[in-house]
Amino acid sequence: MIRDRFAPSPTGNVHVGSLRTALYNYLFAKKNNGKFLLRLEDTDRTRYEEGAVENLLNALMVTGVVPDEGLFEEEGSIVQKGDFGPYIQSERLDIYQKYIKQLLDNGQAYYCFCSKERLDEVRDKQKAAGETPRYDGHCRHLTQEEIQAKIDAGEPYVIRLKLPVDHLVAFDDAVRGRIEINTKDLDDQVLIKTDGFPTYHFAVVIDDHLMGITHVIRGEEWLPSTPKHVYLYECFGWEQPQYVHLSNILNDDHKKLSKRQGDVSVGDFLKKGYLPEALINFLALLGWSPEDDQEIFSMDELIEAFDLSRINKSGAVFDRSKLDWMNAHYIKELPVEKLTAHMAPFLIEAGYITEADLEARGPWLDKVAELLRDRLSYFAQAPQEAKMLFEGDFEITDEESLALLKEEAVPVLYDALVEKLSAMDSVDSASAQAMLKEIQKEHKAEKIKGKMLYMPTRIMLTGEMHGPDLALIMEVLGKEELLRRLDRVRSLIHQ
Numbered sequence: 001m002i003r004d005r006f007a008p009s010p011t012g013n014v015h016v017g018s019l020r021t022a023l024y025n026y027l028f029a030k031k032n033n034g035k036f037l038l039r040l041e042d043t044d045r046t047r048y049e050e051g052a053v054e055n056l057l058n059a060l061m062v063t064g065v066v067p068d069e070g071l072f073e074e075e076g077s078i079v080q081k082g083d084f085g086p087y088i089q090s091e092r093l094d095i096y097q098k099y100i101k102q103l104l105d106n107g108q109a110y111y112c113f114c115s116k117e118r119l120d121e122v123r124d125k126q127k128a129a130g131e132t133p134r135y136d137g138h139c140r141h142l143t144q145e146e147i148q149a150k151i152d153a154g155e156p157y158v159i160r161l162k163l164p165v166d167h168l169v170a171f172d173d174a175v176r177g178r179i180e181i182n183t184k185d186l187d188d189q190v191l192i193k194t195d196g197f198p199t200y201h202f203a204v205v206i207d208d209h210l211m212g213i214t215h216v217i218r219g220e221e222w223l224p225s226t227p228k229h230v231y232l233y234e235c236f237g238w239e240q241p242q243y244v245h246l247s248n249i250l251n252d253d254h255k256k257l258s259k260r261q262g263d264v265s266v267g268d269f270l271k272k273g274y275l276p277e278a279l280i281n282f283l284a285l286l287g288w289s290p291e292d293d294q295e296i297f298s299m300d301e302l303i304e305a306f307d308l309s310r311i312n313k314s315g316a317v318f319d320r321s322k323l324d325w326m327n328a329h330y331i332k333e334l335p336v337e338k339l340t341a342h343m344a345p346f347l348i349e350a351g352y353i354t355e356a357d358l359e360a361r362g363p364w365l366d367k368v369a370e371l372l373r374d375r376l377s378y379f380a381q382a383p384q385e386a387k388m389l390f391e392g393d394f395e396i397t398d399e400e401s402l403a404l405l406k407e408e409a410v411p412v413l414y415d416a417l418v419e420k421l422s423a424m425d426s427v428d429s430a431s432a433q434a435m436l437k438e439i440q441k442e443h444k445a446e447k448i449k450g451k452m453l454y455m456p457t458r459i460m461l462t463g464e465m466h467g468p469d470l471a472l473i474m475e476v477l478g479k480e481e482l483l484r485r486l487d488r489v490r491s492l493i494h495q
Contacts, residue, residue: 002034004215006067007041007204010052013265014059016318017219017249017257020283024246025217026065027284027306034214038070039207040088043197053078059266063276064299084211089203096198099206099236100159100191108235109191111147112139113157134187135160159192161202161228161235169227169234174244174308181227189228201225205232208241217244244308249286250315257318269323273346273379275334278327286316296329324377331376340369343382350383352390364476371472385468389476392485394463396492401459405492409446410456414493416443417457418486421479432474460489 006022008014022038029036038060040053057073060066069082080087103109112135123133140162142150150157163183170180191202198206208216223245233240249257257264269279281297289312290297290305297305331339344365347353357365368389375385388394396402404410416439424431436457440449458470461482467473474482 001212002029002032002214003037003212004029004034004217005037005039005070005208005211005213006065007039007207008056009041009044009047010049010056011047012049012052012055013267014056015257015264016266016269016279016283017264019059019063019065019266019279020249020286021217021219021246022060022065023063023280023283024244024288024306024311025215026067027303028215028217028308029068030303031306035068037082037084037211038067038087039211040071041200041203043089043200043203055267059270062270063266063280065280089207090197092203092207093196093198095210096192096203096206100198100202103161103191103235104159106235108162109159110140110162110188111142111151111157112160112188112190113142113150113155114138132185137188140188156194158190158194160188161191161232163188163228163231167231169231171226171230171240171243173223173226174242175247175311175313176223176245179223179226183231186227189225201228202232205229205236209233209236209238213241215242215244217246220245220247244311246287246311247313247315250317252317252319254315254317256315269378271380273342273382274323274327275330275342278323278330281330282323282326286318287312296326328377331379332373334373336366336370339373340365342379343369343372343376346379346382347386347390350386350390352383352386367472367476371468371476375468388462388464388467389473392477392481393488396459396463396489398465401463401465404456404465405459405489407452407456409443409448409452411493412443412446413439413448413453413456414460414486414490416448417460418483421482421486424479427474427477427479427482429469429471429475432471436471460493461485 004025006018006025008018008022026036028034053071054073057071057078061073069084070080070087072079072081086092100109104111114135118138119135122136122138126133139160163186165183167183168180169183169186170178172178189201190199192198207213226243226245230240251257266279270276277299280299281295281302284297284302284306285295288306289310291310294301294305331342334342340362344353344358347368348355353361353365368386371389372382372385376382396405420435420438421427424435436453440453454470455465458467458473459465461470461477462473477485
């Protein structure tokens with residue numbers, strides 16, 4: 001059975017690149033009736049951030065990238081489910097000790113007592129000589145007696161992998177093909193740190209093997225380390241998994257996506273009101289392409305279409321305008337009750353409505369949502385787009401708008417609007433549109449039609465020259481508010 005995993009570190013908010021990695025693992029497992037598991041790699045205690053695990057689990061649950069086994073959150077607690085646990089590395093220290101002892105006993109690892117100062121000095125000299133900085137093997141040949149004496153004296157140490165001097169390490173990557181490297185170009189990496197915790201490079205091999213991982217799908221930043229992982233598999237005599245290294249997601253400048261250039265975490269996008277299904281759809285196409293030109297995919301459609309052979313070698317640019325387009329598509333497809341529910345928190349935050357309004361003014365808020373639907377790329381834009389509906393005491397300062405209101409026919413239009421609105425019992429979209437057509441028909445002589453009908457009316461009622469459908473705006477505002485707004489601009493029109 002195919003088994004893959006997402007194994008992040010608890011170091012803060014989930015990067016969109018990490019979510020894409022999780023997504024590809026999820027899609028591949030589901031496509032092949034396999035298992036997708038979530039493991040926490042928390043052995044670097046200096047980088048641990050409080051709340052990071054909860055943030056991670058929430059991001060996966062909200063976006064639908066839900067593991068089959070590993071870590072879950074239930075009733076506010078982190079729980080582990082599955083037959084291959086623990087799924088938290090810091091709870092597996094006794095397991096790592098067993099395997100590091102095996103390497104030491106076989107002469108495939110060794111104790112290193114070099115201080116940070118010595119290591120820095122060695123690397124500085126290597127750099128000055130134009131050499132690649134690497135450990136110089138100073139402790140490779142210590143005798144057992146020397147090692148024990150240093151341990152007894154309380155000297156701090158790490159345990160390093162003892163690479164053979166001239167050995168070819170090779171593996172096949174599903175995206176990049178055959179990769180070969182000689183150990184002469186590699187470093188004796190640290191496997192166990194001075195605090196007794198394993199490094200990522202050691203723990204990941206042990207965990208992947210014991211958890212039955214068949215495919216390692218991860219970012220290309222791990223590619224330089226993979227030969228060391230492959231050699232560890234050789235040391236233990238284990239079958240290595242299939243490696244799949246994903247290219248980076250890039251900024252517009254084709255450098256790795258960085259928070260210096262804006263939002264990069266899953267939480268950033270969700271807080272702005274991007275829909276999870278749109279974000280997933282967008283990320284799926286960053287580095288993978290379907291066989292045809294289809295761009296809108298449900299999760300089930302992604303599972304059906306996903307194929308490792310169609311993962312791209314080159315980096316994919318995070319095109320925010322494309323994400324906006326895609327999210328706008330999903331917004332247009334929402335049922336009105338969900339549309340209102342997504343929009344409401346942003347209108348509440350802006351002070352335009354209250355929690356109580358959600359129930360007391362539900363049908364009216366649905367009309368507001370429908371009015372704004374086609375204006376939004378993401379829901380954080382709602383307050384700005386809704387401003388004309390909630391801020392009726394606007395000032396008209398735009399020179400072009402003021403010039404339009406000074407046209408000779410505008411006072412006639414103004415009086416007609418006041419007269420007809422006053423005579424109406426209530427205003428809906430159909431009656432508003434009929435009223436505007438009547439005004440056009442009755443005032444042919446004044447040429448009140450087209451631009452000279454709709455633009456001045458919109459400016460008088462909203463303060464803006466452009467916006468959503470005017471008849472719908474009039475329905476949402478209602479008769480009393482429309483007349484109030486017209487009364488406010490009376491002196492501007494009848495000077």
